[in-house]
Amino acid sequence: MADQSTTGPRGGNDITGDRTGKGNSTSLGAPGSGKNAATAARVRTTTNGPQSPTDAPELRRDGDTGPPPGGTISRRRLLGTAGATGLALGAAGAGAGYGAASSSDSSSKVTPLSFLGANEVMFHVKHQPGITTPLQARGHLIAFDLAAGAGRKEAAALLRRWSETARRLMAGEASAQDDTGIARDAGPSSLTVTFGFGHSFFARTGLEKQRPESLDPLPDFSSDQLDRTRSNGDLWVQIGADDALVAFHALRAIQKDAGSAARVRWQMNGFNRSPGATAHPMTARNLMGQVDGTRNPKPTESDFNERIFVPASASPSTSGDPEWMANGSYAVVRRIRMLLDDWDQLSLKEQEDVIGRRKSDGAALSGGTKATETTEMDLEKTDSQGNLLVPINAHARISRPDQNGGAAMLRRPFSFHDGIDADGVPDAGLLFICWQADPVRGFVTVQRKLDRGDALSKYIRHESSGLYAAPGGAAEGEYVGQRLLEG
Numbered sequence: 001m002a003d004q005s006t007t008g009p010r011g012g013n014d015i016t017g018d019r020t021g022k023g024n025s026t027s028l029g030a031p032g033s034g035k036n037a038a039t040a041a042r043v044r045t046t047t048n049g050p051q052s053p054t055d056a057p058e059l060r061r062d063g064d065t066g067p068p069p070g071g072t073i074s075r076r077r078l079l080g081t082a083g084a085t086g087l088a089l090g091a092a093g094a095g096a097g098y099g100a101a102s103s104s105d106s107s108s109k110v111t112p113l114s115f116l117g118a119n120e121v122m123f124h125v126k127h128q129p130g131i132t133t134p135l136q137a138r139g140h141l142i143a144f145d146l147a148a149g150a151g152r153k154e155a156a157a158l159l160r161r162w163s164e165t166a167r168r169l170m171a172g173e174a175s176a177q178d179d180t181g182i183a184r185d186a187g188p189s190s191l192t193v194t195f196g197f198g199h200s201f202f203a204r205t206g207l208e209k210q211r212p213e214s215l216d217p218l219p220d221f222s223s224d225q226l227d228r229t230r231s232n233g234d235l236w237v238q239i240g241a242d243d244a245l246v247a248f249h250a251l252r253a254i255q256k257d258a259g260s261a262a263r264v265r266w267q268m269n270g271f272n273r274s275p276g277a278t279a280h281p282m283t284a285r286n287l288m289g290q291v292d293g294t295r296n297p298k299p300t301e302s303d304f305n306e307r308i309f310v311p312a313s314a315s316p317s318t319s320g321d322p323e324w325m326a327n328g329s330y331a332v333v334r335r336i337r338m339l340l341d342d343w344d345q346l347s348l349k350e351q352e353d354v355i356g357r358r359k360s361d362g363a364a365l366s367g368g369t370k371a372t373e374t375t376e377m378d379l380e381k382t383d384s385q386g387n388l389l390v391p392i393n394a395h396a397r398i399s400r401p402d403q404n405g406g407a408a409m410l411r412r413p414f415s416f417h418d419g420i421d422a423d424g425v426p427d428a429g430l431l432f433i434c435w436q437a438d439p440v441r442g443f444v445t446v447q448r449k450l451d452r453g454d455a456l457s458k459y460i461r462h463e464s465s466g467l468y469a470a471p472g473g474a475a476e477g478e479y480v481g482q483r484l485l486e487g
C-alpha cells in the first residue's frame, strides 16, 4: 500500500499517496477502465520530492486542464500547475461519477475540471488521508455516540459503510445509495475523510482490552473552559475539501450513513485559505493574522514518521500501542476561541511579542530585517538594552520541541467563525487539530508548558476538547478500524 508522502509548499504539510503504484510516472487512464466517460482520462501522480515556490512556476487557468498532445504530463508541470496537492488530473469530467453531460446536450464537448476540482486524495493509503494532506479550504468535524443498544457489530457495520462512502466520495463518485446530488458537477476537490475512536467507544463495544493507554483522558489545564457537550464522543470524523459543496456533501453522507447506529454528539465547521488565493504557495494565516504552521514537522525529516505515527510494528510490548493502531496517529482536537477584540487592541509590536515572530512574514523577532520565515530563531539574542528579542513568554519560544523535551506534533487546524455573539463579539478562532504518535509526549507536554505562562493565553480560550485514536489507513478491500473491530 502506498504511503502518503513528502512536504508541500501549502503550509508545510504533505500530500497524497498513489494507489496506482506508478510513483512519479504519469499516464492517462484508458477510456473504458471501469469509470464513466467523465473520469476515464484521469491522471494520478504522487508528489514526492522537493517543492518550493520556485518549483511551481507555471500557473494554469481553470479550463486549461486537458492533457497535452501525446497524453503525458511532466511531473514538474503537474507540480507547477496544481500546487502541492497530491492529484489526479481530471482531463475530462463533469462531476466525476455522476455521469458526463448527455450527448443530447447542446454541446457534447466535455469540459475539463479545473485543477482544484480534479485533485484527488487516495483513500487506500498507509496512513489515513487528512493527516499529512495539505490544509484544505473547508472542514467539518463531527463526533458521534453509538446509539443505545448498538455495540461492536453495529460499529463494525457502520465503519464499513463509512469507509465505502469515503472511498467513493474521495474518488469523485456518488454515494452508493440515495446520493443527495450536492456535489454533482464537482470533482473530488481534495476531499479527505478521516476516522477516529474516542475513549468511550471501547466500553460501549466491549473492547476495553483494546483501548490504547494513549486515549486516557487529557489532564485538566488551568485555562480550560470546556463545554463537555461539545467535547469527546465515541467516534470522530474529520472531513476536509477544497470546495464547500463537496465537503458538505460528504458531511451529509456520513451523517446519513450513521442511520440508527449512532447519533451526532457535536459538529463544527472550519475553513482555511482557498488554494490559488495567494501568488505562490505560502504557510497559512490564522484569524489573528499570524503566519501559522511554519515550524510544523516536515515529512522529509528523518524522525517525522516516528513523531507523528504509531509504528507499523506496534504492539503493547514495543510501542505500548495495541496492534490495531499500527500506522495510526492520535488527534487532539480543541475548539480555541480567539478573543479578537482584545487582540485587536494591541499594537503591532505587542502582537509580535506575544508570538515572537513578525506578523508580516512570520520571521523570528531575533532575525533582523533580512530574516525570512525559515531563519532559525535565536533564543539568546538581546537588543542594546539587554532585552531578549524573542520574549521569554513568547508562544513560539515556549512551544518549541527543544524547550519541551523534544515534544512535537503536526498541527493541522481549520479556522472557525460561528457568527457574532449578542454582545457583538465574534465567535471565531481555531479548530486546533494536532497529530502525534503519543499525545502525552506531544500535546500534553506542550499544553502544560503553555498553561504555565504563554503570552498568548490572555487572548484565547479553550472551549472544547477531544482525543481520538485514528487507526492506520485501510488496505484495498478493508475498512478503517477493521483490525480493531474484527481482530
Ligand SMILES: C=CC1=C(C)c2cc3[nH]c(cc4nc(cc5[nH]c(cc1n2)c(C)c5CCC(=O)O)C(CCC(=O)O)=C4C)c(C)c3C=C
Pocket: 286, 288, 290, 291, 292, 293, 294, 295, 296, 334, 336, 337, 338, 355, 357, 362, 395, 396, 399, 400, 401, 409, 429, 430, 432, 443, 446, 447, 450, 460
Ligand atoms: C499545545 C499545543 C499548542 C496550542 C494549543 C497552540 C495554540 C495556538 N497557536 C497559535 C499560533 C501559533 N503557534 C505557533 C507555533 C507553535 N504552536 C505550537 C503548539 C500549540 N499552539 C507549536 C508546537 C508551535 C511550533 C513551535 C516551534 O517548533 O517553533 C506559531 C508560530 C509559527 C509556527 O511555527 O507555526 C503561531 C503563530 C494560535 C493562534 C493558537 C490558538 C488559537
Ligand SMILES: [Fe+2]
Pocket: 395, 399
Ligand atoms: Fe501555537
